[in-house]
Amino acid sequence: MTTRVQDLPTPSLVVEADVLAGNVATMAAARPGPALRPHVKAFKSTALARELVAAGHEGFCCATPAEVVGMGAAGLGTDLLLANEVVDRRRLAAMVASTLGSRITVAVDSPETVAAAAAAGVREVLVDVEVGLPRCGCPPDEAADIADAARAAGLAVRGVMGYEGHLMMEADDKSAKVAASMDVLRRAHEAVGGDVVSGGGTGTWDTNHAVTELQAGSYTHMDGDYARLGTPFRPALTVLATVVSTNRAKGWAVADAGLKALATDHGPPTLAGHDVWFCSDEHTTFAPTEGTPAPAVGDRVRLLPGHVDPTVALHDRLHLVQGDEVVDTWPVDLRGWDAPVP
């Protein structure tokens, strides 16, 4: 029996299947096959990852050991990069033990992360290099030492990674700034060796020419925030909500999706034809702009979140829709930090 969008309970994640397919095809044309290493943290769904394999991308980035385990268990372990620093040896060892048929590479940026990887039975690493974002990554001039320490611990060093996250939303001289950031990574790569130079994201998909593989994931669902960049990727994911209360006299309406259903770290969601006032735990308060009819109780609205990654992580499943029809429902099966029970 066909499920209609209006039959879905709210709040629910809905993804326009055709928009998603278009985003995937656009990126696959620009960054075919191994030139893209899609980041599963943006969608946390092995079903979506399977679509990316079908589009030619067999290697993936993960942000957590649980994502690695889930991808391996789903038969998507051709080349999984844990693009994050982990010092929890038990979790790393459990990850290695449960993904024996998979190729696993782990990011390291310190003697401690090298030691943890080696102790856990990890076999391959990338040296993570700080290229301007105040987050993980070793100072560039320490990359060679980290690589040496890794090799001394019996780890194979596949190359380097570096994430220029501080430049994702850059408007002025973006190409030059990305090139300068990637020059840092390139010099570290010369010191480290290996075949892989991994980095970038949706915001630098067409300006980062230095990496051998781009770590982008948000382009699939597409953030409301990233959408302001003017890329060809279009927002596919919204949070479906129901208007549960209206105040005609004062002009506002309230939908049943709030902070527990959508992430607001990049600002409140947007809603076409309306001003969004604020989100609270369970609600979003908004008002129609001039020319938009007043919302009525029971109306459905689709809120566009500013940041898809943490929004997806709030939900159990996402619904693929075409027009009014729900054509598929995918579990968000890579949520949380516990590896799935096989």
Next chain:
Amino acid sequence: MTTRVQDLPTPSLVVEADVLAGNVATMAAARPGPALRPHVKAFKSTALARELVAAGHEGFCCATPAEVVGMGAAGLGTDLLLANEVVDRRRLAAMVASTLGSRITVAVDSPETVAAAAAAGVREVLVDVEVGLPRCGCPPDEAADIADAARAAGLAVRGVMGYEGHLMMEADDKSAKVAASMDVLRRAHEAVGGDVVSGGGTGTWDTNHAVTELQAGSYTHMDGDYARLGTPFRPALTVLATVVSTNRAKGWAVADAGLKALATDHGPPTLAGHDVWFCSDEHTTFAPTEGTPAPAVGDRVRLLPGHVDPTVALHDRLHLVQGDEVVDTWPVDLRGWDAPVP
């Protein structure tokens, strides 16, 4: 075997058991028994709700039908108020059908919510009145009509509710402003009738003298944000994280808890002795203030979230700790929007 805090995986929610017990006791002394209707949306745990029953509070607020169902299934259905507007008749009917031994009251603020409650077999309602916060609640002068419509539909009207959420963080003339807001509710109550005047929250715990029952929940774990109010409630809940990367030259460190582990709608978390720079999906970047030793990879930190309600909703469980010992682990069993499978 005893579990130590340092053995917990990260990120994890940890709650200081003694601080929680103190907060519960302080509120129970000020608002004993039915004078408090704790809001489970703040902690989403039937185990914590049981502690509140032990402290004398048998009636609870819920924000979702799933919370109502979960509380009823846990044997905590003495008097459950769904303090939220719902027009999904299937969900309401399923809630009624699965909580037959419980007393359920539902908030209504429109003809549509009255019709949905009646159609779903709900028997008792409160009329939700807008008292200054731009969210749910009917205009005060429509409260009598909503009550009449409810009675005409066969529903018993227990009274009114109204949430003065816009005054929770108010600093100036708080008592007078709360009193003025509650005067609106009192007049609506005179028009509606019934025994119940429900409202308030942690931020007005000692200034709202108009309600017969206070709807507070955050006081249990206590927000970092609410803590600035100078109440006797102390922060009990933090997000335990591990330092996974440090940049000694540039002075920052990175912990493995970010936007997917803590809510930032009230600002980034705080960390004693450090400046928190920002959160990204999986990380929090911070720097020690003068006099604090530089963090080392592997160190544990406890991040205090600004807003506990949506932070708790990101986790599967919370760990009760005393000193270095984990004394209990409670499932966050009221998460999400699907009722638990009995």
